[in-house]
Amino acid sequence: MPELPEVETIARQLRELVIGRRIAGFESFWHRVTEPVPAAHFATRLGGRQITGVGRRGKFVVLELDGDEAVIVSLRMTGKLLFRERGAPEDTFVRAVIGFTDGTALRFSDTRKFGRMAIVDRTDLAEDGERPRARAGVPLHRVLGIEPLTPRFTTGWLRDFLKLRSRSAIKPLLLDQRGIAGVGNIYAIEALWRARIHPLRTAGSLRPDEVARLREALRFVLRKGIRLGGASRRDYVDARGGQGRMQREFQMYDRAGEPCPRCGRAVMRTVVGGRGTFHCPRCQKAPVMLNARRRMVG
Ligand SMILES: [Zn+2]
Structure with a gap:
């Protein structure tokens, strides 16, 4: 299961690969990837948006979008985010694809299907912002704790x-x-x-x-x-x-x-x-x- 160093590695690589690309479409092949949001709704919200940054929060990959939102990806057990050029050979176990206007794509491959994607407000990911109390029903990304590699972790x-x-x-x-x-x-x-x-x-x-x-x-x-x-x-x-x-x-x-x-x-x-x-x-x-x-x- 990917932890901080694995997710950080992926985020750093994606930074080189996807920043500046504009999203042409989103396709889901496993309805639970975007749960509870229907994939069609997810696709509508992503269409035409540009990726402005890539980061990490806890074990989430964070794809920052123009505006104040971000796509967060939880890889869980076996999730992989694979950047592919136009016409690249197919990957196995692809559960969702973010396609870019230049024909490249980010494929979310996940053998065991525990991985998830969500569109969130970037302010919810802040380390020092106002955070709701951790309780049932509050999504994990809103109650994440301190980042251990920041200076605040004394x-x-x-x-x-x-x-x-x-x-x-x-x-x-x-x-x-x-x-x-x-x-x-x-x-x-x-x-x-x-x-x-x-x-x-x-x-x-x-x-x-x-x-x-x-x-x-x-x-x-x-x-x-x-x-x-x-x-x-x-x-x-x-x-x-x-x-x-x-x-x-x-x-x-x-x-x-x-x-x-x-x-x-x-x-x-x-x-x-x-x-x-x-x-x-x-x-x-x-x-x-x-x-x-x-x-x-x-
Ligand atoms: Zn020993």
Whole structure:
């Protein structure tokens, strides 16, 4: 599943490829891509609009349109945005196509069909603007949290955030897009290992030096992911159909039983919050369990 570095890679490539192009038409081959908006309505709103910029917010690709709107694309598990010249060979599993007036096109290919597109107000994507309270029915793009690679993501910010959510286990908290936007399973695993923090530690139990390490580790692994063009696990390819190189650099992810690169202890696989998780049992000390604490008291 593409996370911040993969989506950032795609957005940077698309910036070179689609800015300035004018939309001639939109076609959908899977009705849920634009749900709940009918594809015909989507097409009407896009026709004649120009792409003025391409960005990223959390794990969304943002295609900025003239006016104050944007098309946001959620790639989810297997979505790909492929830029193609006129007459390019067909791609498989294409669920929607944005066609441009010069004959080029942006194809949205998605094997598993979880990906979505929406037309939104650009102001809804702002990091520091007025945001509705997160609750059922409010779309995710309106309640996204802080961007971890911006200067606002300071150790102080992270400390305050962890204090507010002090009883949450740290790893599921990192995956919550309403807190920190863009971090997914792989980069959370890598960052926690780098920061030497067990995935089940509660947010409130982190010492100041651990909070500082976690901030540094998140930024380090995300930046490294971007530098290497993202990680290609199974389906991810960039906007030109190329693969990333970050998957060769995983220290923990999918390395159960292999030696920890720091201490040599075998990497452990567990499940935390329903997600497969990897950690080093020596570098990332497990929190003191409640029953152990009870025994000590008793
Ligand atoms: Zn280790």
